[in-house]
Amino acid sequence: MVQTPSKSERMEIRKAIGNRSIPGPDAGVRPRGSDYLVAHACFDCRKSWKVSEASAATCPQCAKALHWMGRAFKAPKKSDTEQWNKVERLWMAGFRFIPNTGWRDAEPYPERLRKVAAFIESNPEHPFRVKS
Numbered sequence: 843m844v845q846t847p848s849k850s851e852r853m854e855i856r857k858a859i860g861n862r863s864i865p866g867p868d869a870g871v872r873p874r875g876s877d878y879l880v881a882h883a884c885f886d887c888r889k890s891w892k893v894s895e896a897s898a899a900t901c902p903q904c905a906k907a908l909h910w911m912g913r914a915f916k917a918p919k920k921s922d923t924e925q926w927n928k929v930e931r932l933w934m935a936g937f938r939f940i941p942n943t944g945w946r947d948a949e950p951y952p953e954r955l956r957k958v959a960a961f962i963e964s965n966p967e968h969p970f971r972v973k974s
């Protein structure tokens with residue numbers, strides 16, 4: 843049986859690939875509160891926050907712009923520089939952290955930093971990769 847993406851999954855993909863429309867500050871009531879909080883990370887501070895999609899996301903610690911990670915992002919421990927370097931390299935290469943409930947044939951992200959270069963190389967068309 844072929845599983846089709848749910849509405850929220852489709853939205854997640856659409857946001858990740860960059861053709862989302864972000865409501866302005868006067869867009870009115872937020873649709874569903876905490877459903878719309880998405881992980882954003884600061885690679886300098888090695889921290890992540892759940893931030894509303896509509897807000898201008900800046901790091902509360904260093905005031906730099908936060909990076910939109912996606913709903914499936916799990917922040918590594920602050921002390922785990924290898925994992926932070928890994929997610930930063932993936933992010934910089936366009937990979938976003940989107941919940942995959944099995945409807946896409948997507949290679950899982952590598953566990954270790956040393957595998958990242960090969961992973962990026964062999965996944966130019968990864969479904970969770972933003973085209974630049």
Ligand SMILES: [Zn+2]
Nearest residue numbers: 884887901904
């Ligand atoms: Zn920061």
